[in-house]
Amino acid sequence: MKKISIALIALLSASVMSAHADVESAHKLANKYLGIAKAINPEYKDFSAEDGKAFFNREITVKGKQVACASCHTANPADPGKHIVTGKPIRPLSPVVNAKRFADLDKVEKNFTSHCNDIIGRDCTAQEKANFIAYLLTADKP
Numbered sequence: 001m002k003k004i005s006i007a008l009i010a011l012l013s014a015s016v017m018s019a020h021a022d023v024e025s026a027h028k029l030a031n032k033y034l035g036i037a038k039a040i041n042p043e044y045k046d047f048s049a050e051d052g053k054a055f056f057n058r059e060i061t062v063k064g065k066q067v068a069c070a071s072c073h074t075a076n077p078a079d080p081g082k083h084i085v086t087g088k089p090i091r092p093l094s095p096v097v098n099a100k101r102f103a104d105l106d107k108v109e110k111n112f113t114s115h116c117n118d119i120i121g122r123d124c125t126a127q128e129k130a131n132f133i134a135y136l137l138t139a140d141k142p
């Protein structure tokens with residue numbers, strides 16, 4: 001009995017840790033962007049989840065259509081999204097509910113670059129990325 005409960009505790013804490021790992025890596029990544037953003041703009045002191053939210057929901061006209069990050073990722077980044085062109089489901093963007101997010105930094109960079117270019121016509125700044133991740137980390141569970 002004792003052996004089983006120890007094994008169970010080990011198992012539980014391992015799963016808690018791995019669920020944590022991507023919130024952790026999202027924090028790390030947000031801090032990396034924060035560092036870059038501060039180096040570029042000393043006026044910028046800290047994350048603003050509020051600015052991240054505004055950025056996420058801001059509609060921009062792309063090829064005559066109003067599009068925002070929220071168009072595919074929904075207004076709540078903890079909810080599953082849907083691609084507006086292909087109709088394909090998209091798993092939630094927030095690392096709070098989707099442990100696979102922000103786990104692979106190369107993938108995150110690649111997605112940022114391609115989506116930012118698609119939507120706003122340029123890569124996002126470090127400040128925008130830092131705020132964006134800070135906002136995703138505040139997302140409510142659905």
Ligand code: HEC
Pocket residue numbers: 067068069070071072073082083084085090091093100101102103104107108111112115116119120132
């Ligand atoms: C036209 C639909 C669409 C729009 C608009 C869109 N995305 Fe995405 N996004 C996707 C899809 C599809 C994926 C990848 C699906 C997956 O990994 O499950 C994704 C994934 C991402 C990821 C990867 C996160 C990770 O670690 O896996 C980031 C970051 C991201 N999007 C940021 C943005 C930002 C910032 C905007 C607004 C500037 C935006 N997206 C707008 C469709 C979209």
